[in-house]
Amino acid sequence: MQTIDLFLGRIGRLLAFLASLCLVVMMFQICLDVGGRYLFGKPMPSTLEIVSDWWMPALIFLPLLNVEWRNENIAVDLFYQGLGPKAQALLDAFALICFGAFLALIAYAGFEQALRAYRQGEFIVGMIPVITWPPRFFLPVAGFLTALLCLVRAAGAVSRAASSQTQNSDQ
Template structure:
């Protein structure tokens, strides 16, 4: 399980780096579009379509695995801190399974939509045609990988709960 966690962590960093590169390209493209529009009267073609259908989905979905791997999701632990280690481990397992199931369902639905878009060769006609089916796979890929990480960590949390129970019963 530890090896899967480490592998997913590395993969998450690669996906987050990819999202960072997409951010830089998006900023460069927008700067060229604005500069071209106001300095030369010629904006870059289909900037709005490319930004909204390629760069924004990459920025939203690709870092998802890295955020979960680093435990940087928003959490409210009002009562959690007052619980013992075993109860915390049990709640961690429950939360991770719930989040993993949610992500798996969203990823599954996203995968169906991505496959539909792929089969149709989905594209948008702006100033130039923009192929839009490849970024449809960002959600299912990131969602399934993050769900896998959640399930791996849930198994570890169950193990923590069991070992904590064994330690406290020996006392």
């Protein structure tokens, strides 16, 4: 399980790096668009379409695995801190299974939409045609990988709960 967790962590860092590259390219493209519009009266063609259909989905979905791997999702732990280690581990497992199942369902629906877009060769006609089907796969890929990480970590939490029970019974 530890090996899978570390492997998913590496993939998460790679996806987060790709998202940061997308951010830099997006900023550069917007600067060129604004500069071209106000300095030369010629904006970059289809900037709005490219930003909204390529760069924004990349910024939203690609870092998802890295955020979960680093345990940086928002958590409210009002009662959690007062529980014992076994109860915390079981609660962790429950939350991870619920989050993983939610992500798997969302990723599955996104995968169906991405396949439909791929089959149709989806694109938007702006100043220039912009192919829009490839970024449709950002959500399913990131969602499935993050769901897998959640399941791996849920198994680890169940293992922690079982080991804390055996430690308590030994004492």
